[in-house]
Amino acid sequence: MSSRFSFGALAASAAAMLVVSLGASACSSSSSDDEADNPTFAQTIEPLVQDKCQKCHRAGGIAPFSLESYEDWKRMGGVAKLKVQAREMPPWGAFSDEKCKIEHKFKDDISMTDDQIAKFAKWVDNGMPMGDESKRPQRLNFGATGLLDKTNTFAMSKAFEVQGGGKDDIRCFPLDPGFTTDQWIGASNVVPGEPAVVHHVIVFVDPKGTAVAKAGPDGSYPCFGGPQLEQPSLLVAWAPTMAKRRGSRCRRAPTSSCRCTTTRTRTRSWTRRRSS
Ligand code: HEC
Numbered sequence: 597m598s599s600r601f602s603f604g605a606l607a608a609s610a611a612a613m614l615v616v617s618l619g620a621s622a623c624s625s626s627s628s629d630d631e632a633d634n635p636t637f638a639q640t641i642e643p644l645v646q647d648k649c650q651k652c653h654r655a656g657g658i659a660p661f662s663l664e665s666y667e668d669w670k671r672m673g674g675v676a677k678l679k680v681q682a683r684e685m686p687p688w689g690a691f692s693d694e695k696c697k698i699e700h701k702f703k704d705d706i707s708m709t710d711d712q713i714a715k716f717a718k719w720v721d722n723g724m725p726m727g728d729e730s731k732r733p734q735r736l737n738f739g740a741t742g743l744l745d746k747t748n749t750f751a752m753s754k755a756f757e758v759q760g761g762g763k764d765d766i767r768c769f770p771l772d773p774g775f776t777t778d779q780w781i782g783a784s785n786v787v788p789g790e791p792a793v794v795h796h797v798i799v800f801v802d803p804k805g806t807a808v809a810k811a812g813p814d815g816s817y818p819c820f821g822g823p824q825l826e827q828p829s830l831l832v833a834w835a836p837t838m839a840k841r842r843g844s845r846c847r848r849a850p851t852s853s854c855r856c857t858t859t860r861t862r863t864r865s866w867t868r869r870r871s872s
Pocket residue numbers: 645648649650651652653658659660672675676677679680685686687706
């Protein structure tokens with residue numbers, strides 16, 4: 597899936613390149629002082645969309661296409677304006693209206709203010725000017741994990757071979773984070789070594805530290821139905837948001853996961869049983 601999309605982005609930015617070099621020379625003389633009335637990409641729009649769009653619309657992000665480069669915006673600006681004005685993007689369902697007045701702000705509200713929407717629309721209507729390129733913010737670096745400012749990485753102690761044949765294998769992989777004091781987790785992600793075989797991952801806290809002993813020399817143990825720990829608590833639940841590739845052959849899967857399965861059916865029923 598991801599390789600298909602990055603191919604699409606590549607082709608598109610190559611095509612858009614021409615437009616940009618023309619545009620850049622055309623607008624280099626029109627550097628407007630009035631950033632508030634006539635916002636430019638470099639100063640107003642790029643910082644805004646880094647915050648409001650790029651957490652999803654980036655290479656490897658959950659949205660189906662990237663909005664990282666100026667070329668991406670030149671290509672998508674028109675439809676982006678419609679989605680932003682309709683408040684469909686960024687997706688944020690907590691509207692404050694007559695029926696439901698929001699009295700307190702939400703933490704991590706990703707919606708845009710009226711002013712931000714107006715500025716974005718104005719910028720598109722003005723032909724999406726770049727402005728003074730030297731004022732552009734630094735490009736966000738999400739890295740391979742998709743997280744900004746990542747502080748820790750935990751990997752499975754050993755790669756796990758997923759057997760072919762379509763049988764689910766739900767396994768637990770103990771990971772020692774090595775923390776000596778309590779830690780707050782601000783963000784997390786799971787990066788499967790072989791996305792084609794990892795159905796979902798649930799990370800539990802193992803307060804008694806008994807999981808390591810359960811895992812054999814494989815570094816993992818089968819744990820259908822739950823992690824089989826004393827007082828486990830759920831820390832992270834992860835599932836790929838994109839349709840999975842099917843029919844892949846079995847490969848060595850160095851997944852950084854706590855639990856993985858090969859097909860969907862049995863996991864579904866497991867999830868259902870757990871939540872009911
Ligand atoms: C929380 C993740 C997330 C954020 C933040 C986000 N998007 Fe999206 N966007 C998606 C997903 C997922 C899709 C594809 C599914 C869909 O169309 O609903 C999408 C689709 C789109 C589309 C295509 C819609 C269509 O019907 O073809 C546009 C345009 C778009 N986004 C623009 C934006 C813009 C502009 C921003 C920032 C102002 C933004 N998005 C922020 C997740 C996000």
